Amino acid sequence: xxxxxxxxxxxxxxxxxxxxxxxxxxxxxxERGRHLxxxxxxxxxxxxxxxxxEIVAVDPDGLPPGRPRWFGLDDAAQVAANWAAGRRLRGWVxxxxxxxxxxxxxxxxxxxxxxxxxxxxxxxxxLRDDGRLPLDGAAPSLIDHRGxxxxxxxxxxxxxxxxxWELHHPDPARIEALFAxxxxxRPPRLVPGPETRFRAEIDTPAGPRVLS
Numbered sequence: 159x160x161x162x163x164x165x166x167x168x169x170x171x172x173x174x175x176x177x178x179x180x181x182x183x184x185x186x187x188x189e190r191g192r193h194l195x196x197x198x199x200x201x202x203x204x205x206x207x208x209x210x211x212e213i214v215a216v217d218p219d220g221l222p223p224g225r226p227r228w229f230g231l232d233d234a235a236q237v238a239a240n241w242a243a244g245r246r247l248r249g250w251v252x253x254x255x256x257x258x259x260x261x262x263x264x265x266x267x268x269x270x271x272x273x274x275x276x277x278x279x280x281x282x283x284x285l286r287d288d289g290r291l292p293l294d295g296a297a298p299s300l301i302d303h304r305g306x307x308x309x310x311x312x313x314x315x316x317x318x319x320x321x322x323w324e325l326h327h328p329d330p331a332r333i334e335a336l337f338a339x340x341x342x343x344r345p346p347r348l349v350p351g352p353e354t355r356f357r358a359e360i361d362t363p364a365g366p367r368v369l370s
Contacts, residue, residue, distance in 0.1 A: 160260075162344040163301055165205070165323070165358060166249035167213045167369075168229050170238050172199055175213035178246055182369045183362050185316045187213060195275040197223045198231060205360065206319035208310055209344075211369075212251075226289025228299065233289070247356040247370050249291055252298035252342060257282055260300060260340065267292050267336075268300055280304065294354045296325060296333050298342075321366070323358040326351030 169175030172190075180186055187201040197220035201213045216231050226232050229249050240248055254260055257271045261284070269286035273279025282302035286292065292299060303309065325346035327333050337345045346356065358369045 159341040159343055160252040160254050162209050163251045163253040164210045164212050165247060166229060166251065167246050168231065168237060168248040169213060169215045169246070170234070170241050172201065172213065172215040174241070175215055176201060179213060179369065183318060183360060183367045184364050185318060185362060187314065189314045192217060192220065194220065195223060196227050197221055198227055202313050203318060204310060204313050204315040209320055210310060210313050226287070228285055228289065230290050244370060245355055247358060248295050250298045251301050254300045254302055257284060257300050257302050267297050281306070296327050296354050297336060317363040319361045321359050321361050322347065323356065324349050326355040328352060
């Protein structure tokens with residue numbers, strides 16, 4: 159079974175991503191991390207029930223990783239176009255303890271599993287050779303935390319709780335069948351729509367808010 163791990167706001171810059179989340183949720187996400195192995199950086203916060211929110215962007219002070227960055231971040235023009243169109247909550251990640259089994263059936267969707275960081279791997283993560291999101295984001299990237307259960311507790315808890323999330327997609331039946339094959343826990347509610355687009359309802363200390 160795959161379990162929802164985190165939702166990802168994919169931003170042209172980290173400052174823009176933080177401002178978007180602040181505007182939607184009224185929360186300032188404090189925790190910053192750097193992925194030296196990917197040339198990206200992020201902020202994260204808990205969303206309850208072992209799920210968290212990530213805001214990620216290319217790190218202008220980082221070094222190119224020597225391969226396509228994750229979350230489609232190398233395609234700056236596409237990231238900017240999605241951002242301008244309001245498609246800002248664009249990616250998601252599912253926790254999977256047996257990534258090779260999933261790749262044996264769906265490798266064309268998810269790519270290959272890399273141990274990250276490359277020099278001293280601490281977790282496994284699926285990466286496509288082209289760097290793009292699986293099925294334009296309709297399918298999750300996969301992560302194997304390799305037994306680490308402490309990472310959630312280390313993230314800021316600002317009182318935000320994911321209560322509902324939706325995936326709008328032009329072929330929801332196809333995506334629903336894939337979710338069933340993956341035995342995905344807490345999948346998004348599927349809604350017919352002209353393009354891949356996410357909407358998350360989140361309870362905050364100031365009341366319910368929507369992130370998209």
